[in-house]
Amino acid sequence: MDFHRRLLSCTSLRSSRTLHALLLISGQSADILLATDLLNLYSRLGDLPAAALSFNQIPKQNIFSYNSMISSFVRHGFLTDAFLCFHRLLAVPNLRPDSFTFPVALKCCTSLEDIKKMHSLVKRSGFGTDLFVSSSLISGYSKFGSVEYAEKVFDEMPLRDSGCWNAMVSGLCQSGRDDYAVQVFNQMVQVEACVDKVTISCILPVYASLNDLLMGMSVHVYSIKHGLDSDIFVSNALIDMYSKLCCLEDARHIFDSMECRDLVTWNTMITAYEQFGDSTVVLEFFGLMKRNGLKPDILTLVSLSSAVSQIQHEGNCRAVHGFFVRRGWDEDDIFAGNAIIDMYGKMNKVKYCQDVFDRMHVRDVISWNTLITSYSQNGLANEAIEVYENMGRYEGLKPVQGTFASILPACSHIGALRKGAQIHGQTIKAGLHFDVFVGTCLIDMYAKCGKLVDAMALFVGMPISSSGPWNAIIAGHGSHGQGKKALELFSEMQREGVNPDHVTFVSLLSAFSHAGLVQLGKEYFQLMKSRYGIEPMVKHYACIVDLLGRAGHLDEAYKLIQNMPLKPDAGVWGAFLASCRIHGNVELGRLASTWLFEIDHENVGYYVLLSNLYARGGEWKGVNEVRSLAKQRSLLKTPGWSSIEVNNKVNVFFTGNQSHPQYEEMYKELVILLAKMKNIGYIPDYSFVLQDVEDDEKEHILASHSERLAIAFGIISTKPKSTLYIFKNLRVCGDCHNATKYISRVTEREIVVRDSNRFHHFKEGNCSCGDYW
DNA sequence: CTAGGGTTAG
Structure with a gap:
């Protein structure tokens, strides 16, 4: 029986066990050639223990069997065992590693030190110029971040094959040295070293990350010309490149024309x-x-x-x-x-x-960042901050760019200025305060916490080359009602050679809207497409509808919505409905709400707006209809909350929440305030209450709105006449807006309220936003 | 009988 042939052609574990048994019975299991065949067979079919057993049954292992054993361990990811086996080999007298041993041995190194030691052993054993060994050295050095050593090996080679070139190119790619990788690749083409399928699959991801479609396509053409495009690695790399460069159809085309596909193909x-x-x-x-x-x-x-x-x-x-x-x-x-x-x-x-x-x-730093982002984006800013602090405390992890990019928006979200400033300090410590992303978050944080001056100071001191920081500072000025300044910054941005993008125009248009600069808004909405070549998106339409609507051009806004090439979303109709409410246009408001209830029927805010609009126009029938509608559709409303930072602690209040330890005190303060406010003319506007209850109950509901609670807490816990900074997650309620005007008068305080839309600056009974409620 | 350099990610 020809065991050797049968062992080589065997394809199932079952039959390999039968062969194993036959070997034992026929007394040939100690034959070193057959035992090594068996070892390789088990390893190929995934049974590592059986492979190791076959190895151990060989009475006197030779270099072939050792090489096979080490490579089995590596193949199955048991690097430590592979390493131990290699050292066992070194200790066997009369047995020396050969040119087959080192490439596998290099694969089981787990540190730069290991590679260096192995390198000197390679030299001592006389394999310093072996092509296979050298390419493994190059790849090993690159894997542990030492491109310099890899280059040294590469440079010292008397002659090179494509394997070494490929190892060099791939090493550079994996260390993120894209430009350098392209350089070596070009050299490779020039010296006519064989560019093969491995080279192609190494270089394609580089062109994807360099955003160089033209070069990517020319490599594609090269691979077709040389018949390399049928290789599965090449096809997969092509699919990935095209999809990363937004040519999804080309990617799909390659996928469709492939004869066989593997897991990577599908995943890509x-x-x-x-x-x-x-x-x-x-x-x-x-x-x-x-x-x-x-x-x-x-x-x-x-x-x-x-x-x-x-x-x-x-x-x-x-x-x-x-x-x-x-x-x-x-x-x-x-x-x-x-x-x-x-x-x-x-x-x-x-x-x-x-x-x-x-x-x-x-867990790694990304785990922490993701958790922070999850809390932060779900409105749980305090929890996000706690996680951020635990990260260093429990696992000694240092914050990275992504950490700051997730925690700073959380500070902006609740207006935690002190905390934010503290984190600003930590960005400096981490050497990341000049990082564009982190810098943008810092600018945004200071602007949203009401410190426009600090945001500006930071902005001015930052080396800027992209639109991010500009967008943040323009939006900052916009939300503070400084439309003209926003426009100045917009012009300056272009003088500095930074191109505006679609985000810039959202910032700019909403700045115009908040400042009531209708003409400018219309002008730039046109210029956006004609001069800057940016196709308006739904968000931009929402801005311009808001701009026109607030200024009372309701018909024009409605016409715009009807003619827009995109499907208007809840943002667009919401802006329109809010405008109808401001200007008391019941007819158009009803129309808007019909659309809104279809798109987003769960948002209670729209029901409140519509009911208020009806109430203003004396349409009590309409008010009742909206109320019963709201009741029917058990509305999944985002709970409203407000927050205020006092003594470096952020206090969050939910509407109607009585669980705060100082609630009694706050409540007393609210009662006193209400009496004083009524004295100078405040009349509660019940049309902001959707619940069908008695008037005094409605008054109570209004007075326990979260913004009121936060203001009351601010009054009892800060010095008289000092400014209060309040944050509200939704749009401030119309009655609260009116009430805050009165509160600013009776307490002689400035009160700054930032809601989901903008800043409201209350002073001596007036508000900077000028909205009519 | 044994070997190097390759494609996908939060």
Whole structure:
């Protein structure tokens, strides 16, 4: 019987065990050649223990069997065992590692030190110029961040094959030295070193990250010319490149024309659709992939989790989570855990975020950042700050760019100026205060906390080359009602050679709207397309509808909505309805609300606006209708809350909340205030109350609105006549707006209220925003 | 009988 031939052609574990038994019976199991064949067979079929057993049954192992054993360990990811086996080999007399040993041995190194030691052993053993060994050295050095050593090996080679060139190019790519990688690649083309399929798959991701479609395409053409495009690695890299450069159709075309596809192919395609926001196709592909007999891996599920959170499908989210759990990935894999936290964060399930986070066995800085973002984006800013502080306290992790980018918006969100300033200090410590992203967050934080001057000082001192910081400072001035200054900054931005983008125009248009600069707003809305080539998006239409509507040009605003090429969303109709309310146009307001209730029927704010509008016009029938509608559709309303920072602590108040330790005191203050306010002419406006209750109950409801609670707390806990800074997560209620004017008069305080829309500066009974309530 | 350099991510 020819054991050797049968061992080589065997394809199942079952038959390999039969062969193993036959070997034992025929007394040939100690034959070193056959035993090594068996070892390789078991390793190829995934049974590492059996492979190791075969190895140990060999009475006197030679260099072939050692090489096979070490490479089996490496193949199965047991680097430590591979390393130990290599050292066992070194101790065997008369046995020396050969040119086959070193490439595998280099693969099981786990540090730069290991590589260096192995390098000197290579030299002593006389393999310093071996091509295979050298390319492994180059790749090993690059893997542990030492491009310099890799280059040295490369430069000292007397002759080079494509493998070494490829190792050099891929080493540079993986260390993020894109420009340098391209340089070496060009050299490679010039010296006519063979550019092969490996080179192509190394260089394609570089052109993707350099955003160089032209070069990417020419590499594609090269690969077609040389028949390399049928290689699965090349095809996969091409799909990835095209999708990253937004050529989804080209990516799809390659996918469709592939003869065989592997897991990476499917994952790349799924990720591409996920990045494009086409979640339906992601789910389709996921199904197709499974029907083609492929098992999803962590990467598949990471993309999938992002897709299902995009479509806000709770059932799918749970299914994806279950998938992770069944394989234990949710606890063991950082990537997976982080993706699940992100998913639940986007689904507004913060509780689950914390649960998943707590169960993870290992966490990295991204895990913390994701948790912070989840709290922050779900309005739980205090919790976000707590997590931020625990991060350093419990795991000694240093904040990075992403950490600041998640915690600073949380400070802006609740107006935690002191905390924000403290974190500003930490950005300096981390050497990141000049980072564009962090800098932009800092500018935004100071502006949103009412410190426009500090925001400006920071802005001026920052080296700026992108639109981010400009957008932040323009928006900052806009929300403070300084439209002219916003326009000046806009001009200056262009003098500095920075191009405005679509975000810039949102900042600019809303600045004009807040300042009532109608003519300028209309002008720049036109220029945006004609001069700057930026196609207006729904957000821009919402700004311009707000601008026209506030100024009373309701017909013009309505015409604009009717003629806009995009489908108006709740933002557009919401702005329009608010304008109708300001100008008392019941007819158009009713129209707007019909659309709104269709698009976003759960938002209680629109019902309040409409009811108020009817009440103003004396249409009590309408008021009743809205009330019963609101009652019918048990409205899922975002709870309103306000906050105020006192003595470096942020106090958050929810509407009607009585659980604050100083509630009694606050309540007493509110009663006194109310009496004083009424004395000088305040009349509560019950049309802001949707509940169908008696008038004195309505008065009570209005007086326990969260902004009132925060103001009352501010009054009892700060020095008389000092300025109060209040933050409200929704738009400030019309009655509260009016009431705050009176409060500023009776307490002789300035009161600054920032709501989800803008700043309201109350002083001596007036408000800077000039809105009519 | 054994070997190097390759594509996908939060």
